[in-house]
Amino acid sequence: MKKREERRKERREKGGRRFRRRRKTPLELRKFIAERAHEERRRERQKNQERDMPHFKVGKGENEITTSKGKYELVGKLGQGSFGSVFSCIRQSDKQVFAMKCESLNAERPRLPHEANVLLALNLLKSPHFVEMIDNGQIAGRFQFVIIRLVGQNLWDVRLKVKQFTLSTSLMIGIQTLAALRDLHRVGWLHRDIKPPNFCIGRPDEETFHTIFILDFGLCRKIALKGKDIRTPRKECAFRGTTRYASLAAHDSLFRKCCYQQMHTILLYLDSLQYGNIPDYDFIYHQVIAAASVHRVDLEAAPNWDQKAKSCFSLRMDQDMEVQLTTTIVFNVRDTD
């Protein structure tokens, strides 16, 4: 500890005035302690999560997972979400490749069992936009997992790769993501985390390369119950989803370009919806089709991620009109929950 006199001397040399920290009020102090505890808990959670995940390394480490249905070999890491990790794995019986989504068993609010239930329900519908759930299980004391069909890259990564989507690709994405949401709503679920990383394209070596899949059902909420129309809205509820994609109003100015009229009409329409309204998917669909016809784009053209068949239209969209325009904003049907 420096002596008081030395410290004074140092301050004088620096020419600075003594900064006396204001004492926190009891309320501020409580808030400060709570925030610090929250941050510590978050770090602890993150650490636990990493510790519990499969210790995967190519060729060595923890590479095999066995369930009552089969044996799977982990072969790579596909992604990392805030709630767990996603790996690619090979089913040993037939060498088929799947995705394995893992979540720590020590997670404060586990989402994976809920996601597995939603996936099971969705699989009954046989929508081309949902991935099938193949298997699920857990490694005692560490993590639980679901094995699902392997799809391609997510729309966020695809957009980074192709840099800009042409108008035809953007509108095609809009149509497919709309259909995916319509199918989800049909079976009574709201997604509540609509964003480009939660939509994936098909795999390049499969027929579904041009198909868009919706993923990540961990935040889904059942809005329509069996035998009833729709659940009574709660008076208050916590925020769910991703703040970046939650607001429509913030994106309003994006539309003052190309497709403004149709997108503006869709926004106005979405803003007019009430809790009990079923979105008029056909109306939105026809607006997107109208945008395509105004700009004379070919919606059958190969999308931008198909390098072999480059789209003949070079109509470029402004940076702001990227995938958010059609995927996120247009179909981010307001969720009252």
Ligand SMILES: Nc1ncnc2c1ncn2[C@@H]1O[C@H](COP(=O)(O)OP(=O)(O)OP(=O)(O)O)[C@@H](O)[C@H]1O
């Ligand atoms: N079936 C799959 N096939 C291929 N890649 C996948 C698959 N499922 C997930 N991924 C990849 O892993 C990423 C994270 O997956 P997911 O969004 O399901 O995880 P999460 O932990 O719920 O993420 P979030 O932080 O958004 O909640 C996805 O963006 C995608 O790139």
